[in-house]
Amino acid sequence: MCYTAMKLFNKIIASLLLSAAFASCGTSADEVDPTRSIYSAKDTTKMTEVEKYIQNYFGKRYNVDIRYRYEDRLASNQYKLGPASEAQALKYINLMRYTFFEVYDKVAPPGFAERHTIKQLVLFGTLGYGPTQNLLGEAPFGMILVYDINNLVIPYYDDPNFSSSSFNYYYQRARDNYIQTLYHESAHTLHQESPIPEEFIKLTISDYQGDNAFSYWYQRGISSLTAGFISDYASKNPEEDIAELYGTYMVLLPEEWEQLMVQADHKYKPEALYTGRQILERKLEIMKEYLKTNYNLDIDVVRAEANRRMSASKNGAGWSVPAFNEFIKHDFTKLPPSYYSSIPKY
Numbered sequence: 001m002c003y004t005a006m007k008l009f010n011k012i013i014a015s016l017l018l019s020a021a022f023a024s025c026g027t028s029a030d031e032v033d034p035t036r037s038i039y040s041a042k043d044t045t046k047m048t049e050v051e052k053y054i055q056n057y058f059g060k061r062y063n064v065d066i067r068y069r070y071e072d073r074l075a076s077n078q079y080k081l082g083p084a085s086e087a088q089a090l091k092y093i094n095l096m097r098y099t100f101f102e103v104y105d106k107v108a109p110p111g112f113a114e115r116h117t118i119k120q121l122v123l124f125g126t127l128g129y130g131p132t133q134n135l136l137g138e139a140p141f142g143m144i145l146v147y148d149i150n151n152l153v154i155p156y157y158d159d160p161n162f163s164s165s166s167f168n169y170y171y172q173r174a175r176d177n178y179i180q181t182l183y184h185e186s187a188h189t190l191h192q193e194s195p196i197p198e199e200f201i202k203l204t205i206s207d208y209q210g211d212n213a214f215s216y217w218y219q220r221g222i223s224s225l226t227a228g229f230i231s232d233y234a235s236k237n238p239e240e241d242i243a244e245l246y247g248t249y250m251v252l253l254p255e256e257w258e259q260l261m262v263q264a265d266h267k268y269k270p271e272a273l274y275t276g277r278q279i280l281e282r283k284l285e286i287m288k289e290y291l292k293t294n295y296n297l298d299i300d301v302v303r304a305e306a307n308r309r310m311s312a313s314k315n316g317a318g319w320s321v322p323a324f325n326e327f328i329k330h331d332f333t334k335l336p337p338s339y340y341s342s343i344p345k346y
Contacts, residue, residue, distance in 0.1 A: 050090055058093070062101055063114040066093065068123040074143065075124065082126035084149040089123050092149050095174065099310050100182045107305045109296045116193075116295070117186045118144055125150035144185055152178060175251055175310055183306075184247030191242055194294040200286045201238045203279050204228045209235045225264035227272075228279025245283055250303050251310060 047055065054066050067074060070083035084092075104113040120143045128147045153170040155162045162170070207227050209216040213236040217224045229235040234244035249257065264276035274282075291297040 048086070050086055053090075054093060057097075058101075061114075062117065064118050065120045066123070067121070068093075068149075070124070071122075074122045074145075076128060076145065080126075081124045081128055081147065082150075084123045084125035088125065088150045088152060091154060092123060092146070092152055092178065095152075095154060095178065096182060099175075099179050099306065103302060103306045103309060107298075107301050112295070112297065116189050118182065120144065121146065123149045146178070146181070179310065180247045180251045183250040184243045187243040187246035188239065190246075190291070190295065191239060194290070196238050196242055197286050197290050200242065200283055200290070203283060204235075204241070205238075207235060208237050208241070210237065213240075222268050223263060223266075223276075225260060225280070226266045226268035226276035228264075228274070228276045228283065230260070230280060241283075242287060245280075245287060246299070249284065249299065250306055253307055 054068075058064050058066055068084050068086070068089035070081075075081045101113055101117070104117065122143055122145045124145065124147045126148060128145075152174060154174055155167045155170045204227065207229075213234075214232050216235070217227075217232050224232045224235050227235070229241065230245050230248045234241045248260075252260070261277045261280065264280055267275050288299055291299050
């Protein structure tokens with residue numbers, strides 16, 4: 001999940017590229033054995049109520065190990081990292097619960113979330129500050145590290161402090177920077193079990209750019225959409241291509257997806273046989289067939305449920321009133337720390 005602050009890019013271009021980068025960053029480090037059992041019974045007598053909630057709800061239910069207390073051995077030695085606050089960690093985890101795990105729970109085949117999604121998640125409060133780049137996250141050694149948790153803002157429908165514009169800004173930031181990443185990473189687990197179809201790879205095999213995935217398109221003034229990639233980072237390799245396509249398709253509303261397809265509806269070079277839109281739509285068809293055949297997963301059904309939860313509106317974006325009420329039903333982040341004991345014992 002790399003989010004790199006590149007000084008070469010101007011502020012506007014950088015924000016677009018870096019947002020895409022955060023939602024991806026698959027390397028060999030993404031390779032987690034999805035069949036491995038993470039959960040094991042732990043002594044909860046000395047845990048806080050938040051830790052018990054995480055252990056009993058997520059550990060038992062989804063076979064995932066979530067760490068939010070700072071541990072040196074889990075922190076990258078390349079970046080300066082700070083701890084996540086308990087309240088912010090819980091905020092992130094509740095958002096993940098509602099917009100990711102429970103989506104799969106409701107509409108995916110039984111057991112899909114436990115087997116094919118995140119296995120170990122480690123949260124840090126600050127950006128990963130380094131000498132040449134700042135990161136919002138990464139995935140070393142099979143773990144998913146998410147940074148900048150302390151700056152996550154979830155706008156609430158009933159909060160008068162959010163204007164329409166600020167509500168929409170923070171809503172989209174939470175969706176596109178934090179939620180999309182989870183879907184992207186779950187896609188890596190899938191292709192590690194069942195190889196990406198050759199037809200998918202062949203569509204743009206000559207245009208994968210490796211580590212130059214960002215700079216290649218920027219330096220040439222070309223939109224990677226017109227070359228058949230849903231983001232610049234998708235052009236790194238086939239694994240990132242399918243993971244980016246999965247994550248982006250999952251969180252965007254149909255009208256937002258169509259806007260991207262309109263932008264992609266050109267040939268990026270005269271000799272190209274197809275427009276970017278034609279390539280992307282064919283990739284999507286192949287991915288849907290791949291998911292249905294190998295995992296009995298109908299991505300459009302999952303996407304519709306994800307959209308219902310994430311993409312309704314307060315004057316244009318954010319939660320609908322029914323979705324908002326559903327979200328806060330088990331949301332304990334608005335309570336003072338002294339009330340964390342009210343979290344149900346699962």
